[in-house]
Amino acid sequence: MNYGALVFLGAFVAVSLSWFGMVLSPQVQLGRQTQGTNSVNTAELYPVQRPGLAREGLEVYRANGCVYCHSQQVRQSGTAVNVILTDAGTNAAAAADALMKSRAGVTDANAVGLSAGLPKAILTDVDVDRARAAVEALTSAGAKAEIEIVPVGTDIAWNWGIRRSVAHDYLYDSPVLLGSLRVGPDLANVGARLPDANWHYRHLYAPRSVVEGSAMPAYPYLFERRPIQGQPSPDAIESKDGFEIVPTSEARALVAYLLSLRADVPLFESPVSVEPPPQETADTNSAAGTNVVSPQASASAQ
Amino acid sequence: MNAPGSTKATPLHGIASDAIDASCRMPLFVLFGVAALWLAASSVFGLIASIKFHSPTFLSEAGWLTYGRVYPAAKSMFLYGFALPAALGTTLWIFARIGKVGAAQPFFIAAGGALWNLGVLAGVIGIFAGHSTGFENMEMPRYAAVLLFFGFLLIGIWTLVTLHERRDRRLGVTQWFLLAALFWFPWIYSTAQLLLVVWPARGTAQAVIHWWFSANFTVLWCGLAGLGVVFYFIEHVAGRPLHNSPLAVFALWTSLLFVSWTGIPAGAPVPAWIPTLSTIAGVVSVVPLIALAMVLVPTLRATDVPPSAGGEITSHRSAWCRLTSTVPGRLVASGLVAFLVAWVVQLICAIPSVNGFVQFTWFTYALSQLNLYAFLALTLFGAIYLIAPRVAGMDWPWPKVVRLHFWLAVIGIALIVLPLAAGGLLQASKFASKASHPELSFVTVANGTLHFLRISSIGEVLLLLGHVLLAGNLLTLMARCARARLAAAYESAVAEVRTAEVKP
Numbered sequence: 001m002n003y004g005a006l007v008f009l010g011a012f013v014a015v016s017l018s019w020f021g022m023v024l025s026p027q028v029q030l031g032r033q034t035q036g037t038n039s040v041n042t043a044e045l046y047p048v049q050r051p052g053l054a055r056e057g058l059e060v061y062r063a064n065g066c067v068y069c070h071s072q073q074v075r076q077s078g079t080a081v082n083v084i085l086t087d088a089g090t091n092a093a094a095a096a097d098a099l100m101k102s103r104a105g106v107t108d109a110n111a112v113g114l115s116a117g118l119p120k121a122i123l124t125d126v127d128v129d130r131a132r133a134a135v136e137a138l139t140s141a142g143a144k145a146e147i148e149i150v151p152v153g154t155d156i157a158w159n160w161g162i163r164r165s166v167a168h169d170y171l172y173d174s175p176v177l178l179g180s181l182r183v184g185p186d187l188a189n190v191g192a193r194l195p196d197a198n199w200h201y202r203h204l205y206a207p208r209s210v211v212e213g214s215a216m217p218a219y220p221y222l223f224e225r226r227p228i229q230g231q232p233s234p235d236a237i238e239s240k241d242g243f244e245i246v247p248t249s250e251a252r253a254l255v256a257y258l259l260s261l262r263a264d265v266p267l268f269e270s271p272v273s274v275e276p277p278p279q280e281t282a283d284t285n286s287a288a289g290t291n292v293v294s295p296q297a298s299a300s301a302q
Numbered sequence: 303m304n305a306p307g308s309t310k311a312t313p314l315h316g317i318a319s320d321a322i323d324a325s326c327r328m329p330l331f332v333l334f335g336v337a338a339l340w341l342a343a344s345s346v347f348g349l350i351a352s353i354k355f356h357s358p359t360f361l362s363e364a365g366w367l368t369y370g371r372v373y374p375a376a377k378s379m380f381l382y383g384f385a386l387p388a389a390l391g392t393t394l395w396i397f398a399r400i401g402k403v404g405a406a407q408p409f410f411i412a413a414g415g416a417l418w419n420l421g422v423l424a425g426v427i428g429i430f431a432g433h434s435t436g437f438e439n440m441e442m443p444r445y446a447a448v449l450l451f452f453g454f455l456l457i458g459i460w461t462l463v464t465l466h467e468r469r470d471r472r473l474g475v476t477q478w479f480l481l482a483a484l485f486w487f488p489w490i491y492s493t494a495q496l497l498l499v500v501w502p503a504r505g506t507a508q509a510v511i512h513w514w515f516s517a518n519f520t521v522l523w524c525g526l527a528g529l530g531v532v533f534y535f536i537e538h539v540a541g542r543p544l545h546n547s548p549l550a551v552f553a554l555w556t557s558l559l560f561v562s563w564t565g566i567p568a569g570a571p572v573p574a575w576i577p578t579l580s581t582i583a584g585v586v587s588v589v590p591l592i593a594l595a596m597v598l599v600p601t602l603r604a605t606d607v608p609p610s611a612g613g614e615i616t617s618h619r620s621a622w623c624r625l626t627s628t629v630p631g632r633l634v635a636s637g638l639v640a641f642l643v644a645w646v647v648q649l650i651c652a653i654p655s656v657n658g659f660v661q662f663t664w665f666t667y668a669l670s671q672l673n674l675y676a677f678l679a680l681t682l683f684g685a686i687y688l689i690a691p692r693v694a695g696m697d698w699p700w701p702k703v704v705r706l707h708f709w710l711a712v713i714g715i716a717l718i719v720l721p722l723a724a725g726g727l728l729q730a731s732k733f734a735s736k737a738s739h740p741e742l743s744f745v746t747v748a749n750g751t752l753h754f755l756r757i758s759s760i761g762e763v764l765l766l767l768g769h770v771l772l773a774g775n776l777l778t779l780m781a782r783c784a785r786a787r788l789a790a791a792y793e794s795a796v797a798e799v800r801t802a803e804v805k806p
Contacts, residue, residue: 002473004465007481011558015489018562022514023493026576030507063432065370071662075569157737158744165571167506175436175498176508178571182662182733183355185744207358213745215752217358221365 033171040266049172050260057257060250062175064219071179072188072261076164077153079271081131083123088115089142102137104130114143121148148273159193160186162264163272169263184216192262200255201237201247222251317404317469323692325404326395329411329457330693331780333391334686336419338773340383345766347376352759355752366430374441375429381519382442382450383422385678386487387415389527390454392685393480394461395693396534400477401468407460414456421449435499437512439519440491447495454488475550476537479530482554483523490518506572513580517565521648524673525557528637528681529594535625535634536601539688542621545601553593560587567661568654577654584652591645598638629704633684636712640676644669659734664751665726668719675765676715683711683772690776694783703771710768717761725754 039046050058061067083104089095093111100109104123114122122145123134131147138145151163165188170176179186194200202209205223207216223237228244236244247255266272351373353360361367398405405411425442428434434441442450461484465477494515497503503511533550536542544550563583570577602622625631647669651657660666687704691697698704732747 002471004462004473004477004481007473007478008485010555011482011485014555014558014562015486017559018514018518019493021579022563022566022576023497023511026510026572027497027503027507029573030510031504033505062436063371063434064365064368065374065434065436067436067438068370068373073569073571075658075661077658152737154734154736157740158733164569167572169571170509171505173505174502174508176506176512177436178506178509180438180662181664181667183748211745213749215355215358215745215748217354217369218362219368220363221368 030167033168035171038168038268040268040271044265046265046267047168047171051256053253053256054260055257057253057255057260058173058175058177060222060254061257062177064254066187067177067179069179069181069183069216070185070187071182072165072186073178074155074161074163074165074186074188074263075153076151076156076270078151080125080150080152081128082121082125082148082150083131083134083145084119084148085114085122085138085143085145086119087144088118089138089144091142095138095141095143098137098141099134102133104134104137106134146273149271151270151272155186158185161189163266163270165263166267166270168267168269187258187261188263190261191259192264195259197255197259198235198237200258201235201251204247204251204254205237205245219251222248222254224248317402319399319692320695322398322402322404323395323695325408326391326398327693327783328408329405329415330391330395330689332412332415332419333387333394333457334690335777335780336415337384337387337391338686338769338776340379340387340419340422342766342769342773344376344379344383345762345769347372347379349759349762349766351376352755352762355755356759365432371430371432371434374434374438375426377439378426378429378441379422380674380679381439382425383419385524385674385682387418388682388686389483389531389678390457390461391415392531392682392689393484393527394457394464395689396476396480396530397461397465397468400470400474400534400538401465402470403464403467405460406463406467411457411460414453414458414460416453417449417456418453421446421451421453424449437494437498437508437515439516440494440498440512444495444499447491447499451488451492458484458488474533474537475544475547475554476530476533478551478554479526479533482558483526483530486518486523486526486558490515490523506570509570510566510572510576513565513567513570518562520670520674521564522557522561524678525561525641525645526554528641528678531681531685532634532638532641535631535684535688536598536621539628539631540621540624542601542604542624544597545604546597549593550597553590553597556593557587557590560590564648564652568657569661581652581654581657584649587645587652588649591642591649595642598642629708630684630687633680633687633708633711637677637679637681637684640672640680640715644672644677647672659730660726663726663729663733664722664754665730668722668726671715671722672719676719680711680715683707686772686776690779694779696779696783696786698775699778699782700775703775707768707771707775710764710771714761714764714768717764718758721754721757721761725751728754 035045035047037043037045049055088111092115096109096111096114099106099114099122105126106123109122123131126134128147135145135147153164155161156163169188170178199210201223203211203216204219206218207214223245225243225245228236228239228242232239232244233246236246238245264272350361350367351369354362354369354372365371394405394411421442425446428443428446429441433443435443465481494511497511498508498515502508533544537544560583564580564587566572566577566580568577568581602625603620605620619627622635626635651660651666651669687698729747729751732742732750736742
């Protein structure tokens, strides 16, 4: 007991064990992750590197400590499996009969009820086996049905994302800033939720002008006030008395980064049934790429 | 040639305690003095950050004063400017005192302290300038970390040498805990710095390493250093032997083995085995907690043993009464209570459903403040109030202010931890009720915490007052000590000249 070396050895063994478990092993597994085509139903490559300006924006996000008030992580408590009937087929009575006889656990299906108001969910929040049995029975009876996967959880109820965040979503980010406190809302999908760059400029310049009662500090130092020379700038957020307020390159980078934040591709480790509206996707991509969306364009997108 | 009154070192029986104290004077003045200044600065910026919640436009014109820079700067000043140097200084003095040996190479330790503080200064300026690493609890940029590393190396090596040269060869529980803390910090900090900043790991491996570092630093290191001081106070200040020393050593090993795996939140976006292991480790951490309780409770409840030599029984006071009879002891005792509460709450929070409920709310912040301030900082205040007057060789300039600081610190931190814990639970339940109340807006939930934040701002003001009192008292003590020593040196020099004049 009287040897300091014993304390050294014991502590060294303990720190090494924890290092192997919590530093090396995660690094071996997560460090091997690569871009892949593990997205469900599409051959899309995921994840993709953020555009250059958005990567600069991550540096602005880091430098200004946005992480102390905003998390970037959607949690999920479970998954609801629904069966959606899209077409009752030519013989709805046979479909109802097949459904009753299947292992889906349906006891009160009838032809009239089944064929009214399609497409609709005929089974909600069931386990996968029952859903499969129902779809098989309906398909064999000539009807068409699909399994719908809906992640559920508090964060999803808050509309912060459509599925939980997984390791793949952060593959190209450094530093990875998941956050620990939600003084402000989660930003994991802010690019999908709020795709208008001008909204973000106004919000950063004067948060309360767009969100009543917001506790977010203003970031006037990310903007510059300059005299209007000839035509007013298209991205000026305010102009009066011959002066206009325009975002600096830092604000542009930050907003490009915010718009690039969206993790809604369905993955095998986090499945979700989605059909992203093509209009919105195109809008966000252009916003992230060129960083400026003219007011007209964003208005038409909405 | 010894000045009259000083105690001569006797190698066989160790040296007298005032000579040991004198050998620690220079390093401790550097470590404690600057730490008190960082502490006061930290609470000034902490207060600014706190006010920003009530008035978002307050000081928002300049980039360096934005919340996202002021808050991490304040926290870094507290952790790296105050807590670490104060803990290192305390460790050095305790090693020297228990080992009955003077500090080895006080000059190099003081130089290490200066280098460390230079690193903190560079790091804080870096954070204000936007060079933060982005990782909470280790925001200081790479260039600052290099200075911190060499500063720590100088302090650490000579502290180890002091321990190695001890004349009393026994190694008690106090030394075990402090020694483990001394090794632990450089290991975890260099790992995190190398794998997050120098050669950043890929993707969420960064998040895992960061959580690992945070738990190892703010829970485990903080626990080791704080408990070391607590054991010193029980064993050597209150003068009571531990009820069961082997059990305390068992608690040390089990906390090193289990607590070092905690920290990864249950719903983290990483492969499920990582948070699962962390949850198991968090629950198993009940073992060191029970062991510590089994050591501390009987020790503190035991009453004084009657003198064996047949003398009259002077008192029947329990060790707890003895510990709390002085202000430094009372600070340490308050810290100990906070530690036990914090560990119980941490244990409950390891359960995945509870973890998911309170994650991302003010509750977790309140818990970390309970650990870092109510436990570690109060314990270190106790140590500083005990050690500084001994090292300076004179009493506090304002002894009553010490008592005032105790109350300011205890009430202040209670006004921060309790409202924010309550507000955090309210926030968590509102977050969780979104599915049943779809009309609930985020701003409503966020503004529901404002009342609690207002009370915590009052707490911040009290802490700031306390820190100013501590810094004022300590710096005045150091100045008086320096003046007295200069006067003495001048006197002896003049006396020599006089004798020389008289002789012929």
